[in-house]
Amino acid sequence: MIRIFLTGYMGAGKTTLGKAFARKMNIPFIDLDWYIEERFHKTVGELFTERGEAGFRELERNMLHEVAEFENVVISTGGGAPCFFDNMEFMNRAGKTVFLDVHPDVLFRRLRVAKQQRPILQGKEDDELKTFIIQALEKRAPFYHQAHYIFNADELEDRWQIETSVQRLQQLLGL
Ligand SMILES: Nc1ncnc2c1ncn2[C@@H]1O[C@H](COP(=O)(O)OP(=O)(O)O)[C@@H](O)[C@H]1O
Ligand SMILES: O=C(O)C1=C[C@@H](OP(=O)(O)O)[C@@H](O)[C@H](O)C1
Numbered sequence: 001m002i003r004i005f006l007t008g009y010m011g012a013g014k015t016t017l018g019k020a021f022a023r024k025m026n027i028p029f030i031d032l033d034w035y036i037e038e039r040f041h042k043t044v045g046e047l048f049t050e051r052g053e054a055g056f057r058e059l060e061r062n063m064l065h066e067v068a069e070f071e072n073v074v075i076s077t078g079g080g081a082p083c084f085f086d087n088m089e090f091m092n093r094a095g096k097t098v099f100l101d102v103h104p105d106v107l108f109r110r111l112r113v114a115k116q117q118r119p120i121l122q123g124k125e126d127d128e129l130k131t132f133i134i135q136a137l138e139k140r141a142p143f144y145h146q147a148h149y150i151f152n153a154d155e156l157e158d159r160w161q162i163e164t165s166v167q168r169l170q171q172l173l174g175l
């Protein structure tokens with residue numbers, strides 16, 4: 001039985017790589033944020049506004065427990081999921097966990113054009129965004145580094161790079 005959790009900071013490529021990897025493995029893909037949005041009929045941004053971050057984290061934990069029941073699945077979590085409650089330990093027990101490690105410069109490049117959908121980054125100017133990413137990575141590193149595997153995901157810019165990353169991930173996981 002395969003149950004893989006992809007973790008890492010916002011913009012690390014959890015959704016992009018998770019989707020491509022699951023397709024290659026021919027098993028279902030679940031993005032935890034998408035799952036939450038479908039379940040609640042609201043965007044992650046709306047849920048943050050309505051419930052605050054603490055409220056979002058609670059429902060995120062509950063939904064993580066729900067998706068972790070599925071078998072033969074690739075699950076991409078949101079970037080914050082491993083860093084709250086005992087979520088990281090829980091995922092380590094439930095399946096194989098992978099930390100998608102990406103250089104802060106690459107994260108910055110990806111996120112400066114994709115910050116609108118991410119409530120935590122909205123309204124940040126470039127300078128502020130870069131510092132914010134570096135500081136957040138420092139705080140979150142102790143959680144991310146508990147993953148079973150660490151995978152460099154700096155190169156996900158086109159189809160060819162994504163395909164190469166999928167193959168590397170298969171090798172890393174022995175699949
Ligand atoms: N070729 C690209 N050029 C610039 N940005 C990209 C490119 N591919 C993906 N991105 C952006 O980088 C981010 C990383 O992808 P995503 O899979 O959403 O990461 P995660 O789920 O880890 O937050 C996305 O927000 C996407 O918009
Ligand atoms: O890092 C975070 O705290 C968050 C990451 C997001 O997911 P992605 O990592 O897929 O962007 C989403 O869950 C929410 O905006 C909070």
Ligand SMILES: [Mg+2]
Pocket residue numbers: 014015031033076077078
């Ligand atoms: Mg995502």
